[in-house]
Amino acid sequence: MIVCGRLAEVGLDAARRLAVEYLHGAEGVDRCWAWRPDLVVSALLGGQVVGVCFASPGFGTGIVVDGIAVDGNFAGRGIGSKLLSAWEVAAGAAGFTEVTVGSAGGYVEHFYEKNGYRPVEYCVTVPGVVGVDGPGGVEITRVRVYGDFSLVNIASTNGRDPDAKAAALAACGGTHLSVIYAKSLSPMS
Ligand SMILES: CC(C)(COP(=O)(O)OP(=O)(O)OC[C@H]1O[C@@H](n2cnc3c(N)ncnc32)[C@H](O)[C@@H]1OP(=O)(O)O)[C@@H](O)C(=O)NCCC(=O)NCCS
Known part of the structure; x- marks a missing residue:
């Protein structure tokens, strides 16, 4: 069963590895962890970190999805959508009112549109x-x-x-x- 929620510190290295493999490196995870650790959200499968979503500050009450990554072995099973939704709940609870995200193209645009962006x-x-x-x-x-x-x-x-x-x-x-x-x-x- 997939469990999404705030990343536990013990999972930080696994989250960094995902960001290195699927995004532009671990810096974004580290920046968000230092800024708002509550907005580094993970997806756990059998206790293992298989997905991570993290943020950077936007303007005013805006916030930016800095990165989202799901282990390729588990992609296309709805984990990314569930993870993004859990991250949105955390960001909303933290008082942010609008989220933006940049997408360079391909299926990721479909992914965001499917998730209401x-x-x-x-x-x-x-x-x-x-x-x-x-x-x-x-x-x-x-x-x-x-x-x-x-x-x-x-x-x-x-x-x-x-x-x-x-x-x-x-x-x-x-x-x-x-x-x-x-x-x-x-x-x-
Ligand atoms: C983007 C990403 C997080 C989606 O995670 P996921 O668990 O595969 O997402 P979901 O299973 O919820 O998929 C949602 C939709 O995206 C589609 N999708 C996901 N991966 C896909 C792929 N490799 N090729 C084509 N479509 C894909 C799914 O088919 C699904 O659409 P559908 O239900 O209409 O078929 C994941 O693919 C990933 O980590 N990609 C690499 C990192 C990246 O590019 N991140 C985004 C930029 S920050």
Whole structure:
């Protein structure tokens, strides 16, 4: 039976290993553990950590799903959905009201949509420094400059539509695009 809930410290190394194998490394787990250990949520199967979901701060009462990973041996069995739902309950109980998450594409977009997330923006990686006004023809919501590249957020509810993604990339001269999904949380979610 799958049991989802706050990660026990004894499971931290197993959670880190999942993040290394399926995400971009263990740093996000460690950051969330230091910031809000109650929002590092695990899925246990027979007492073993087979999934982890963790967060980073958003704006105001917003919060960001920094990563979610399920052991590939157990993928596609509903564990990820159950884990995400348990994490949302924890985030809602902690007082957060909206969650956002970035998805680089593929089946993960289906996963978030299936779990009630709605596309609200694109985040486009653009080489070089982009001015605050950004490119024309699109509604810029945010520009962040990181030395040799910039991240340009564009309002869009087109989600995984490939034509809309291509148009957004072309408008910005971007090299990479992720869809930003959002979902409202309630204390009862
Ligand atoms: C994304 C992830 C957490 C989903 O976990 P999961 O336990 O497989 O999720 P669920 O079983 O609840 O699946 C939900 C939906 O996603 C689909 N899905 C999951 N893995 C899939 C895969 N490898 N290929 C195609 N579809 C997949 C399922 O088919 C299901 O949709 P359906 O019911 O309509 O068929 C897991 O696949 C994973 O760890 N991926 C690698 C890490 C990652 O990319 N994380 C997200 C970015 S932070």
